[in-house]
Amino acid sequence: xxxxxxxxxxxxxxxxxxxxxxxxxxxxxxxxxxxxxxxxxxxxxxxxxxxxxxxxxxxxxxxxxxxxxxxxxxxxxxxxxxxxxxxxxxxxxxxxxxxxxxxxxxxxxxxxxxxxxxxxxxxxxxxxxxxxxxxxxxxxxxxxxxxxxxxxxxxxxxxxxxxxxxxxxxxxxxxxxxxxxxxx
Amino acid sequence: xxxxxxxxxxxxxxxxxxxxxxxxxxxxxxxxxxxxxxxxxxxxxxxxxxxxxxxxxxxxxxxxxxxxxxxxxxxxxxxxxxxxxxxxxxx
Numbered sequence: 001x002x003x004x005x006x007x008x009x010x011x012x013x014x015x016x017x018x019x020x021x022x023x024x025x026x027x028x029x030x031x032x033x034x035x036x037x038x039x040x041x042x043x044x045x046x047x048x049x050x051x052x053x054x055x056x057x058x059x060x061x062x063x064x065x066x067x068x069x070x071x072x073x074x075x076x077x078x079x080x081x082x083x084x085x086x087x088x089x090x091x092x093x094x095x096x097x098x099x100x101x102x103x104x105x106x107x108x109x110x111x112x113x114x115x116x117x118x119x120x121x122x123x124x125x126x127x128x129x130x131x132x133x134x135x136x137x138x139x140x141x142x143x144x145x146x147x148x149x150x151x152x153x154x155x156x157x158x159x160x161x162x163x164x165x166x167x168x169x170x171x172x173x174x175x176x177x178x179x180x181x182x183x184x
Numbered sequence: 185x186x187x188x189x190x191x192x193x194x195x196x197x198x199x200x201x202x203x204x205x206x207x208x209x210x211x212x213x214x215x216x217x218x219x220x221x222x223x224x225x226x227x228x229x230x231x232x233x234x235x236x237x238x239x240x241x242x243x244x245x246x247x248x249x250x251x252x253x254x255x256x257x258x259x260x261x262x263x264x265x266x267x268x269x270x271x272x273x274x275x
Contacts, residue, residue, distance in 0.1 A: 020250045025263060028254075032270050042271050050247045054240055108233065120237055131238055138232060139239025164189040170231050171192070 130166035
């Protein structure tokens with residue numbers, strides 16, 4: 001699997017699913033085998049694999065991490081770290097080799113508090129188009145040009161104004177939610 | 185853009201370190217004295233964290249759909265079999 005080609009596919013919304021499919025074929029068997037050896041189930045393997053792919057996605061799309069290892073080996077490295085985090089006592093049984101030791105899990109990766117989850121659901125329901133637009137820019141790293149085209153704005157300028165309006169909308173909701181929590 | 189949007193943009197450029205060095209420094213100094221501004225910065229950081237969480241959640245949904253296909257679609261029988269073997273084989 002060619003890493004730079006895969007990175008391009010992950011960055012392109014229309015090709016992302018195909019990239020994930022390829023990752024499934026090439027990296028899931030090793031991750032599932034590892035989870036199985038550690039005594040985990042098929043559904044543990046699926047959960048760990050999905051989290052590992054999200055981290056892999058962020059590393060390639062956001063940080064443009066230069067990865068020299070083969071992609072399946074790298075994803076397996078992330079999965080091993082996730083496993084260790086999930087079952088803290090197990091550390092001594094997981095052997096991390098070479099580059100696997102260098103792999104890191106984002107500090108903010110683990111599930112947020114219940115109240116934040118509630119807020120997130122609220123945001124998703126309240127303004128799907130806004131959230132999708134914000135996601136495209138801040139999470140998927142699309143350019144404003146691409147965003148203007150995808151969301152049907154005549155110019156980069158008007159798309160940019162809309163993006164900041166969306167950001168403002170979310171900010172007001174965050175502010176209000178914080179306010180309500182204090183007086184609940 | 186109206187002022188409130190420009191303020192958002194300024195804070196964003198500061199947080200993403202996109203301001204010219206002198207402006208970046210000047211903004212930092214303002215933060216020390218203007219408590220309302222530093223509050224706004226904190227809220228905006230929370231907004232970006234929220235968008236990230238939203239992004240992860242949507243990505244997870246896409247992965248669920250891919251999983252579904254990998255374990256249901258007829259063209260992927262070979263793959264399914266390979267994984268099944270892993271979990272049925274004796275350890």
